[in-house]
Amino acid sequence: MATIRISLNGEVENEHQLDKETMTIGRKSDNDIHLDNLAVSSHHAKITTILNDSFIEDLNSTNGTYLNGSLIKKNTLFNGDVIKVGKHEIKYINKETNSDNDFEKTMIINTDSAGLQETEGSKEIDQSVGKIFAEITSSDSGKTSQQKAKIRLVSGANSGKELHLTKVLTTLGKPGVQVAAITRRPTGYFLIHVDGGDNSERPKVNDEQIGSKAHPLKNNDVLEVAGVKMTFFFE
């Protein structure tokens, strides 16, 4: 198990085992790691530990959280890393290394609490990881795929016309001139260059030509395909 060693002005104050999924660091006494110093915010940072890996996250502290000298928001921790919170230094110690033996078989985390199956030795992992997984998946991201979107033409003969993107793959443009497609993926909507006709011009997003990779679309992006401008909206 990983540990952290806390020191102030070079003197070691104490050591904590990272035995909880989340450990908060701060000046108030309700923190798991309580640092009574005015340079420390009331809830300054937290360390999340998942199996063998730990992560540091700054909790919008006044003076910031530094990792090996750099101001950070979120980072993975590696053995020997030094976190600085106010005047305190916190050394992360994790002797477990990624040796060949750790190259374990792929495991399935069963996140369906109703049908949780116990497989050899994995029960605890299922539970602890399943819980964290539920926590992180319940937050914002990953839901854009369900969101409806439309485009509105803002130039050309059909200016003002709207098209609801009801299909997962919608093609746009003029054959022989320029054809593009908008595709809905689990991670959001993307513009794809399909065919440039005789010229090598590519469709544009906010006046920049897109590359060969699918280009992610944001609300209010202005697209230009075959010389026609249109705005992309979420509904």
Place this chain on the structure above:
Amino acid sequence: MSLKDKIIITGITDEGLVRDHNEDSIASNADWGLLVLADGMGGHKGGEVASAIAVDSIIQDLSKTLPLITPGNTDEKTGYSLESMSIEKAIKDANLKIYTAAQNNSNYEGMGTTVVVLLFYDNRITIAHVGDSRLYRMRDRILEQMTRDHTLLQELVDRGFYTRKEARESLNKNLVTRAVGVNPLVDVDLLEDIALVGDNYLLCSDGLTDMITDDLIEDIQLNYHDNLNKMNKELIKQAKEHGGKDNVSVMLAQVIKEFPANSGWFSKIVDIFSN
């Protein structure tokens, strides 16, 4: 209409250097432009059973449903093509078969499998996947990962805890958050895109991507672009030379000619302002 002369398909599955059996399964049908790859896990012999059921069941299912589809139709409720809907259903059916088999035989308890399916039709593709087997596309000499792993690691990358490079070094790399056959129901990620002549598609189990980097995959594809069989062999060889700790499977598909369902496809497919 057969796609045999329009899309070249290859596939190799290999035990690797450490494991004594192969839990991956692959299958393809060149006439339909269909590729299926599965990486099984769990149980005693469960992994190889789960991946074999998945691949067989999906191919069987699609052999019945695909011929009945008129190209160019969309499912009104979801916006997906009917081809995509058939693939999703085939994976869900396979899920239930594996789940049921696991419930009825204690040797198979807890087994599951990843799956990635690629289908070419009407100058388009559908990619369906569950788990951490991947699909990459090489277009204009640039490699793009089209699927997003269903792993704890990917969730953490998405939330900014890791960079992709750090993720490669993480200890938690082998935790799959979604698999076929583990629960009675499964969510399938579906993706539709346009296929272009010259595109090169790569399906693989994590035995490839845990061993070699995306950069090396890209280099190999560029070096062997004119010979798909050699490209496939080289990818397997490199995975083994870089450790070969897991079973490794790679399937490739290269588009050599357009494959419209009807001729004059551009005039047909453009949904807006073509006049």
